[in-house]
Amino acid sequence: MTRRQLGAAVLLSLVALCAGRCAWRASHPDPVESAHAAALGELPASTQAPPDPWLASFFPAPAAGADGAACAECHVAEAAALATSAHAGAANCQTCHVREGVVFAATPAPSATPLPEAPHAVTRQPALSSSAFCAPCHDDATPIEGAAGKPLHETFAEWQRTPAAARGDTCQSCHIPAGDHAWRGLNDKTFTTSAFTARAKFISDGTRMVGKLTVTATEGVGHRLPSAAGPEFVLSVDQLDYAGLILEGTHREGVIGRRLDEAGTVELFDTRLLPGEAHELRYEAPLHEDCGVVRARVEVRANAVAAERTLVWEERVVISR
Ligand code: HEC
Numbered sequence: 001m002t003r004r005q006l007g008a009a010v011l012l013s014l015v016a017l018c019a020g021r022c023a024w025r026a027s028h029p030d031p032v033e034s035a036h037a038a039a040l041g042e043l044p045a046s047t048q049a050p051p052d053p054w055l056a057s058f059f060p061a062p063a064a065g066a067d068g069a070a071c072a073e074c075h076v077a078e079a080a081a082l083a084t085s086a087h088a089g090a091a092n093c094q095t096c097h098v099r100e101g102v103v104f105a106a107t108p109a110p111s112a113t114p115l116p117e118a119p120h121a122v123t124r125q126p127a128l129s130s131s132a133f134c135a136p137c138h139d140d141a142t143p144i145e146g147a148a149g150k151p152l153h154e155t156f157a158e159w160q161r162t163p164a165a166a167r168g169d170t171c172q173s174c175h176i177p178a179g180d181h182a183w184r185g186l187n188d189k190t191f192t193t194s195a196f197t198a199r200a201k202f203i204s205d206g207t208r209m210v211g212k213l214t215v216t217a218t219e220g221v222g223h224r225l226p227s228a229a230g231p232e233f234v235l236s237v238d239q240l241d242y243a244g245l246i247l248e249g250t251h252r253e254g255v256i257g258r259r260l261d262e263a264g265t266v267e268l269f270d271t272r273l274l275p276g277e278a279h280e281l282r283y284e285a286p287l288h289e290d291c292g293v294v295r296a297r298v299e300v301r302a303n304a305v306a307a308e309r310t311l312v313w314e315e316r317v318v319i320s321r
């Protein structure tokens with residue numbers, strides 16, 4: 001028996017075993033995810049930094065009318081970057097830099113080139129460069145009842161448990177390297193693809209197709225993939241005909257993300273990944289007689305009901321008969 005025949009024989013017996021279930025699956029999409037990622041474990045006391053008192057007094061919101069316009073006049077580059085970023089409308093210059101008329105800046109100044117004298121006083125504040133600075137808005141420590149004991153956002157607590165934190169990478173080093181104010185996130189494809197690797201494997205005996213698409217979170221992400229309850233990574237597999245069209249009944253999909261019910265009080269599923277963890281979309285279906293290519297994809301959408309998806313990874317496997 002050649003290796004190929006052996007593979008086919010093993011596959012055929014697998015097919016016989018699952019025949020009933022496969023037939024059902026062929027006409028039904030995969031069930032919605034049902035996994036619930038565990039709550040984060042305790043952080044060793046030795047790795048906990050005491051909360052910075054400056055940060056405690058810094059949030060929330062600055063005085064009314066502080067919309068950043070006065071700063072944009074001179075700080076053109078930061079204003080332009082912020083305006084097209086995910087923070088546009090969410091935070092302005094004063095929210096992050098100003099309290100009671102005092103402008104706070106990170107220390108040391110990130111620029112090596114000598115700068116002109118500021119027309120306003122600048123107070124150096126190292127906490128501006130710490131991950132804890134983002135926590136008041138991206139981490140609320142209170143667990144939601146019914147949501148598997150996890151808070152709505154806990155990006156900072158996740159970050160504390162990652163290889164990124166261990167090697168000294170802060171939220172700022174990944175999201176605004178060199179102090180640019182682009183706040184790259186899921187709107188940046190290159191940045192998003194640095195957060196995971198994907199692998200697709202399929203085998204067929206000529207009548208059925210089995211395989212899987214595996215997505216693994218890398219150390220390029222400094223929290224869970226994805227972190228907030230909302231954004232979703234959609235994994236899908238389709239059989240395509242020779243013209244590249246999806247063949248009916250061959251679509252399967254899975255989701256990496258955390259979905260809550262409409263009220264935001266009950267967790268429907270949580271398949272998010274900490275760096276190093278993987279999610280698998282398993283595929284079993286009859287091989288369509290017109291199938292020329294199997295296509296595996298990873299797409300991102302802003303939330304469960306968003307119609308728009310951004311393609312971030314794709315692989316096509318040609319089926320030879
Ligand atoms: C009239 C022009 C002008 C206005 C208005 C202005 N700045 Fe500045 N600012 C400067 C200059 C010039 C510097 C020093 C050079 C530099 O850092 O770009 C500076 C420095 C800074 C720094 C420190 C940079 C560093 O590390 O050296 C921060 C932070 C800052 N400004 C924030 C603000 C904020 C927030 C506002 C609005 C409330 C504002 N500025 C309004 C011109 C201005």
Ligand code: HEC
Nearest residue numbers: 068071075078079082091092093096105106128129172179
């Ligand atoms: C969401 C919070 C946030 C907003 C909004 C924001 N900044 Fe910043 N900004 C920061 C952080 C954090 C740093 C420090 C980055 C680092 O340490 O790498 C910084 C750095 C800077 C610097 C370099 C000097 C320094 O403090 O290190 C300037 C200048 C600056 N910001 C100006 C602005 C201006 C002008 C606006 C409005 C157009 C603005 N920022 C909006 C958080 C913010």
Ligand code: HEC
Nearest residue numbers: 086087090091095133134137171172175183184185186187
């Ligand atoms: C004053 C509150 C506030 C602060 C401080 C703040 N953020 Fe945000 N941030 C928001 C809000 C609101 C949004 C938009 C809603 C959302 O996507 O969660 C947002 C969005 C983002 C996004 C884009 C999300 C996406 O979907 O791609 C990133 C990335 C981000 N923030 C990173 C940071 C980092 C890093 C820091 C600290 C250096 C920080 N933020 C500080 C309020 C804040």
Ligand code: HEC
Nearest residue numbers: 134138156159164170171174195220221222225226227228
């Ligand atoms: C090692 C790099 C790295 C570090 C450190 C990091 N991030 Fe991210 N972040 C990413 C990447 C890559 C993505 C895109 C993939 C994703 O959504 O998980 C992302 C996405 C996000 C998003 C948007 C979508 C989501 O997943 O909810 C937010 C908000 C965010 N990060 C905030 C933060 C905050 C706050 C910190 C610090 C507590 C931080 N990040 C630390 C790399 C990093």
